[in-house]
Amino acid sequence: MKAQTSPLLEISNLHIRFHTLDGVVQAVDGIDFEVYPGETLGLVGESGCGKSVTALSILQLLRCPPAEITGQIFFEGQDLLELDREGIRKIRGNEISMIFQEPMTSLNPVLKIGEQIAEAGRLHKNMNRQQAWRWAVEMLRMVQIPGPGSRSRQYPHKFSGGMRQRAMIAMALSCNPRLVLADEPTTALDVTIQAQIMTLMQRLKEEFKSAIVLITHDLGVIAEMASRVVVMYAGKVVEEAPVKALFKDPRHPYTRGLLGSIPVIGRKEQTGRQLQEISGMVPSPANMPLGCRFHPRCSQTMDKCRQEEPPMTRLAEHRRVSCWLETG
């Protein structure tokens, strides 16, 4: 369905290494995926699988060194990794913006909320101080902060977690970016506030026609928001699928494990099954298992899994999985 339009963001063969005192840590190992204009792509995986690092590398917010990024990140046909400092600076906040996980620490405590939101407008839209401030107030109104005029003159400590995240969203959307990278935008919030923020993001996405890369480990959020999902495990893409197909027919044992570990009220009565867990721990990036990276935790491990990495098997348009079970 989206095959006709060209992708907005195209990541291919992205490797991210960190040079540390303990040696080289391979945080992301040859991932590729695309984001199409206006869609919401879910990027799912456990902590430490490389989701956030991937997002940071798109905006080149990683310090290099110690980080080393290779591969290509095409944004509207231009390789972001080849841009100079000024080039990427013009993209940041203007074309691609980011919402961070921790609303309590992502706003500067000594700057007024309005100033922080106005900053992007002044940087990218040539607004003067007053115009940018008016625009910031307008953005706060858009994210449904009551009394935006006076709220904009307050400092972040006056804002609750949910309000701060709204302010962050206002900041991220203030230049009407084509792509928003949302790194666990609701993880630090109460469940009721999570729902509000999600609804707000959904609404604003339609209004601003931005594409969203939604990074989360919360499959509930994915089911609500995303149209397509990329599942990552230990720095690699293990499965990609449209959201409905993923929930209906997960192909990778890891995805099945993730879905099985969502608590469903009344499941035990219905199916007699306990809540599943994926046994074991995420492997350390400094010490990856041979063969398939998931094999030590997989319930269907075969001999082949221990020796060779499984290739990516394409099952359909936007449907691929990296598992020996699928190669026949």
Add this chain to the structure above:
Amino acid sequence: MTDIADNSAARAGKLTSDSTWRRNWAKLKRNKAAMFGGILLIIYVLSALLAPVLFSGNPSAPDLMNSLEGPSFKDPLGTDELGRSILGRIIYGSRISLVIAVGVVFVGLICGIPLGLVSGYYGGKIDFIIQRATDTMLAFPGFLLALALVAVLGVGIKNTVISIGISMVPLYIRLVRGCVLAIREEVYVEAARAVGTRDAQILLRHILPNVMVPITVQTSMSMGTAILFAAGLGFLGIGVQPPTPEWGAMLGSARSYIFHAPHVATFPGIAIFLAVLSFNLLGDGLRDALDPRFKL
């Protein structure tokens, strides 16, 4: 309805931004030592400003007929070896000392803050170079460094200020760099970079204001040290030159009469002691009052 919400929020907002200052002031006010320091400092500042009112006459004009007289009604603190009023010279000397204190801190801040910011924020080679230079300067005792610089630059108020100021630059570099290292990793700095903020703006708008509290405290402390250093240089005869009334120089020339006219050395000594004490007490109090972790 929005208006109502707007208004109440506005009132609430006004209350807090005021109350941050008020709370800090309340904390400072409860600190008796800091208030003592503050009051002493105000006395020094007033005596510097009102010197011609408080003491009529020229504090440097000798009156050899009255040399080395003890405290009397006419000269409450007595006279020095050239018959000049010690009180008058201390009052006029507070001008010199305060000018030196402010000048020194100005030199320290002007050089130390930018170098510290750049060193901490960029890291790498720039940091390495600045830090090794800082290490080298810190390897000398501060006073010795000031002494060496005076030897190169020559005597006088201006050179005293520059020498002591430069000897304090490494302290500011270290202080600012340390704070920047912590703050640059904050998410809000990353968030500022993520909206495309330029490095200069990140340093000046996002990082520097967060470093202001330790800088304020350090500034107060260094003013005390600056006065002490200046007095030390004056005592050795290579700071501010006679006949300018400078406390350290007064102390230095009183050295020869310390046994038969001890007041000549005592009163300038007390003046130096109280001035340094006032800055240190105030600095301590500011640190406690401005530290958000220290709640009363």
